[in-house]
Amino acid sequence: MTLLAVTGLDKRFGAHQVLAGLNLDVPAGSLTAILGPSGSGKTTLLRILAGFEHADSGTVRIGSAIADGPGVFLPPERRRIGYVPQEGSLFPHLTVAANVAFGLSGRKWGRDRRSKRCADLLEAVGLGGLARRYPHQISGGQQQRVALARALAIAPEVVLLDEPFASLDANLRASVRADVQQLLKQSGTTTVLVTHDQDEALSTADRVAVLRDGRIAQCAAPQELYSRPVDADMARFIGEANLVPGILNGSSVQTLLGLLAVTGTDPAQDGAGAGASRNGSDGPGHRPAMVLIRPEQVELVPGTPGTPGAAGAAEPGLAGGGDSGGLTGRITGYGYHGHDAVVTVQPERDPQGPPLTVRTLGGQALAPGSLVTLRARGPVIAWPQHAD
């Protein structure tokens, strides 16, 4: 069930069009990340959802109610949206407990129930002992947790998190993020998280919506986003990508790494359908294409295929249906990361072209300048290129 539905949202600040016909559906109970570079309009989107900004046109629907639409505007205090801003924005004149209880005022809540709920929430975010402290007396990570507890107190329909971990240092960030994720999952709260951090989006969210040019370019599960990006730009934006030209023929593609199997992209799963080209459909015969090969899909062995005793030559079971002994190349860069290593290789056959990036398990030390053999494992993604 879709809890939050945004259709055709436009927003412009002066001459700058920030959002242009943005569509987004957030299923109930999901944790959806809005991922985009700074200045892409993520925060503007969030502020429109919360009711702090008015959309120029388009509709925001929360549950069954229209929150922002032609002639309708639901003020923020009636949207039941929990908002956690980047800085936490705790009320400096109130204690931690009073901050959490802020939204629980009114006759509906007796004093006892209020303090009970407040204590329970603080317990839930792991800050049971800090109720009487003031915001300036607790750490940044604790402030963020209080801000979250405060937002959850009103049992919101949706929680909006605006780069909530950006102000925390790296060590703290991972642990606070994990705690928050667990808490939100437990409570089944529908969450929208805005971030520019790819790792954060991929590791935290169930669904990632990539914001590009004022609209959602793709919205999918993290795995889907990585393995089936809608276009080459998306492939480059999410993770590292080797984009090589190829000739598409039915369900396989011929590249300089050999003949590779192609996965069919299910058109139904295309996110916002932002002009993504479908592949493997009705294209007759051989067609030029752009092929995505992820660095971990490439296997690297030292030496050349012709070298007697080269490990690669004896390697059994070449995956991906390569039609040759592999591609020979020269190492131009080697970045060691412990668990793995990222190697850039310049193909001998194409010395002017872009180097290929290969991810290997970190065992072998490879000297720049040495010759290696590359083999790719399919299946890969290919986008037919329009002749122009």
Added chain:
Amino acid sequence: MTSSPVLDRRGPGPGQPGEDGPGFVAAKKARRARRPRALTAAAMLIAAVLALPLVFLLVEASGSGGGADARLIFRPLTGELLWNTVRLTVVVTALCAVIGTAAAWCLERTNVPGRKIWAVLVVVPLAIPDFVVSFGWASLWSWIHGFRGAVIVMTLAVYPLVYLPVTASLRGADPGQEEVARSLGSGRVRTFVRITLGQARGAILGGCLLVAMVMLAEYGAFEIVGYQTFTTEIFTEINVAFSLPAACALALVLVLLSLIVLGAEGKLRGRGRVSRSGALAQRVTARHRLRRSRIPVLAGLTALTGLSLGVPVGSAIYWMAAGGRDSLTGVSMPMAALTTALYGLLSAGLATLMALPVALLAVRHPGRARRFLERSTYLVLAMPGVVIALALSYFTERYLGGFGYQTAPLLILAYAIMFFPLALVGVKASLARAPVSLDEVARSLGQPRLKVLLRVTLRLTGPGLVAAFCLVFLSVITELTATLILIPTGVQTLASQFWVYETNLSYGQAAPFALVMIAVAAIPSWVLGRFFDRGAAYPRMMT
């Protein structure tokens, strides 16, 4: 983290958003963000009221035909007044800058003994009206006279105007900058000149501006030491020669001078902006440890407070004692005190109220047109009290046939206009403490606008608003110039009654009034002192 029933989504709380009908608010003009119309209208009205005196002055000038005004302006007297006013302003401003900055540095950045007590004593002279300081000195020593007398008296009376902002700025400054400068091989003195003074530069300039404006506007203190400036001459033209056209002509020159001072300050300040990168928790700068220099620093502070505080207070006590029983024969004291308090409360309230919409617009709804509106109110700064009083009397006489002239409402309005800039500064600073993001969070937590105002905005801005109110109150109860021109017949305030006795040379009877004014004004200045103290502590709370 443990699982907890509170996290159940079906937990208590209102139902679906918008389920209850009134939640839908039909936006009148399709999808435009709410513009603060009422606020803008109120601010425009206030700006118009503030501009009234200047408008009257210009109307008068154009009405009298350029010739008459030119004849009144271009005469030897004007040149003499110009020379008197400018040289005094320059000398006193420079002295105040040095004394105020030095005192601020000693008390903020060194471990001089008794800092807390000194910090209070150094500010108190601000609470003593300039004409009382002048009276204290001139009544004791006849050589306190003319230029020399005016320099001594005014420097001692107004240096806290530099001290206060510089203290606040030194306290709020980033200690990291000084440390970095030292680590880059810059010595103590060099660091002080290039970094510390650089950080305090805006504050020093701001303080100097205030001093210069006081110098242009002061009447009583100069009258007592017999030093003639534009303001004293304008006053004489109004109250003694009853020549409004001559007064208006001189007032034009005085307004021009004030505008020049304002412009110069804006230009100098515009060149360097002090920024503080990062909103990290603030550290406290380590204090310089005084060793041999401790004695001269203590001697300097003793001399400063002795001359600025001891002499006026001592002098008043001396005259009261010398007057004996005669001092207290006047029955007018309680009545004058009551009148003064009433005027002070009303005009402080009015000024604070007037400042609110303008400040709200400036802080919360930035935009070019609104910024211009806010800036326009600063024109009031260029109008000394004597000019505002003159313009209002001219207006009542010319257009209302004398109706309203020398009535309490007109006087209160004059006070509110005069001290509007003070109120605006205070209100703006206090609003800056309640960032919009807090309002937004509060509203997302289901609190309607009005409740947010009560529970968040006013709670955070309250202390600042009180401080702004006190600042105006303090200024009103010690105001003399406009009071003497506009006060209703038969009514006396503390200041005007003091003035009556002083000009009659009844020092014994003037002295109790001086002491009461010092005492009454000291209370708001104590509140202000606390406000400035907290002002430095607050940024730490905000992070």
